[in-house]
Amino acid sequence: MTTTEAPTPDVFEPARLGPLTLRNRIIKSATFEGMTKGALVSDDLIEFHRRHAAGGVGMTTMAYCAVAPEGRTERDQVWMRPEALPGLRRLTDAVHAEGAAASAQIGHAGPVANGKSNGVPALAPSASFSPMSMQRIRSATAADIDRIATAHGEAAKLAIEAGFDAVEIHLGHNYFASSFLSPKINKRRDGFGGSLANRAKVALGAARAVRDAVGDRIAILAKLNMDDGVPGGFWLDESLQVARWLERDGSVDALELTAGSSLLNPMYLFRGDAPVREFAATFGQPLRLGINLVGDRFIRAYPYQEAFLLDSARQFRAALDLPLVLLGGITQRSTMDLAMAEGFEFVAMARALLREPDLINRIQKDSATKSLCIHCNKCMPTIFSRTHCVIA
Template identity: 60%
Template structure:
């Protein structure tokens, strides 16, 4: 059996173990630049024992942010980013930057820029419709990803995660529910995957072979029902069959070193990624005005309940694992040694941890020391609404009672 705490290769990198701190938006960049809070956040996770700490939502352009408080990759950000990667390296871990463009998930009002999409589709955060990307816009987008990737590497990042999930811009192109284009970027999956493949090519060309690059790829958006004429692929949204085909194209292209399967839609069904309790009241309280009223009224529809169980994304990820030879990073419900061992035994190469580390950043070290260690995360998901006011576990900070306390 593979030891999750033994060194492992990811592309050109040697990792100290097979544990990756996945991207969880930190909400700690009010001026769209690195802060001491962000540095300390990742320093703590790096010191806690993960091999890689992933900095979330490094937008490739101003309009590609979910809102104006998010980092976007530009020369002014480099000094802070170097301090951040230096802090992670000082704790013995490697640093990854999640590069993405929010697309229809962007708040156009906050960004003071149009949200972008494959066509005119709803962009709820800005109460608007997206602006359709032209072919010329797509060529420009590729350059933006390449520039952002180069800035990240110049800032000391060892690895890059390209966000192709959650109905962000690239994912919205992949989805047949959201992408109704009739050109080379719409229609069959080979066309809907074209933008993702071109972006990955541009990123790899920008950074060369000495940087690890992986794609965060949706397996299922969590939306849609079987319908007439779609017997072979019954889901109206992106599904695991499309994901497996896309992953095979990624592998054949040869631009990435791994795939991190994910699921759900920040636009339509976020809880499909998280599972566990749906913090509807707390999520609504994080907003004001129309958004708060809308979330109060539509919370049960938008924030659905999916029961939590360990490795809850494994059934879908298993299908993708069978489809490619590339390393695959298992995400979703990895909180203990037994799940790590199970994942590696089934052929997954790395595991990614998120919410459990917000509760206990040193959980990896404690699991390594004692394989019977149990995570204190109760899957309440009260961390979700905190992304608007510095991401944290409210149980850890004492804001809410600890249900496990004696």
């Protein structure tokens, strides 16, 4: 008896994602846009996503839609509530008019939230101090955890009302769910701390709440850290187990694999130059002085290479049947083809599209097209104002 392997899919062919069919396998990944004054959608935000849709991606992801007021990183970040629906609907209509799908990244920032800006204390597994807000971060109670899980489901239902085709649950970067997964941050001694099974309850509960709330009416992705990039943090072996639990539970249609900690090591996800001075310039004193003096210990530079998360992601591909989205250093056709050949169903990209929103269309016309992104990462500090490539 002989077996025939399935042919490697073309990245530009339509593909199924849960109940959704995308026109191709390329996703604009979530990049906080800094265009939501008053925690509402702006015309600039709509145009930002319309350009990416017109540029050829199969789906563009709005970042980041908090599920609760204290879950925002700062007060101007959108949180999912009825007042936001008209603007969100205009955004999805604009994306759909260009032939692409729209996804809303939903989640709770947890210890990454700025409690002073939000006017509500930030929450984490264990009490700590935030150098961003210069305030204490409160330890979440069991009631907080239940409320936030329920809020994920309610946010997903609002996303459907707003016309989104998918939601992406944020389980990475040491936001709320991810901070519970981290043994470095989570020092609890109750049923949400200690063993991996306990630490994973928040992440699994949020995903289950979304599935229970919306069923198969919308595609559900989860953005999961493969590792935090810090000693003593969440690591590959534990992440693989959480991914298996998510697959077994049937709560998500795909996983987007990520890495790094917005609290402790943000550049671990991005790779390339570390724009320490540019980050410092976005803050007032004394934080500006502190970043200039010691910021290189926190904003560390990592060498850039194409598909820089692939080695870790391969382990997930080997262990799971669940569709996977490869992120990190996807800028050219050959890298997309490599991802398809290795069994990943989708690829996600962001920085290269900030420089060239029409890059996907040009790659489809000419497979030899090279991205102009130089991985300087100077786009990263612009999230505090209006996200853009500073070179384009």
